[in-house]
Amino acid sequence: MKTCTVFGDMQSDSAAEQYPTVTLCNECVEQDALAEEDNQIVSQGAYDESFGDSCEWCGITSAEEEGAAQ
Numbered sequence: 001m002k003t004c005t006v007f008g009d010m011q012s013d014s015a016a017e018q019y020p021t022v023t024l025c026n027e028c029v030e031q032d033a034l035a036e037e038d039n040q041i042v043s044q045g046a047y048d049e050s051f052g053d054s055c056e057w058c059g060i061t062s063a064e065e066e067g068a069a070q
């Protein structure tokens, strides 16, 4: 899991909605990196569980991701 800042709703007046901070799984982070110019991730950092324990995009939980990695 990673905690990432992504492109959000650019019509919004709120920076938090333009660049929301979300939890993403490693798989979605990798897929985004492969998308190159179409990528949605602005920046990524260490996983912070206070932003949630499931992937914003595919819904996998941190427990499921750990299980899948074994």
Ligand SMILES: [Zn+2]
Pocket: 024, 025, 026, 027, 028, 055, 056, 057, 058, 059, 060
């Ligand atoms: Zn995911």
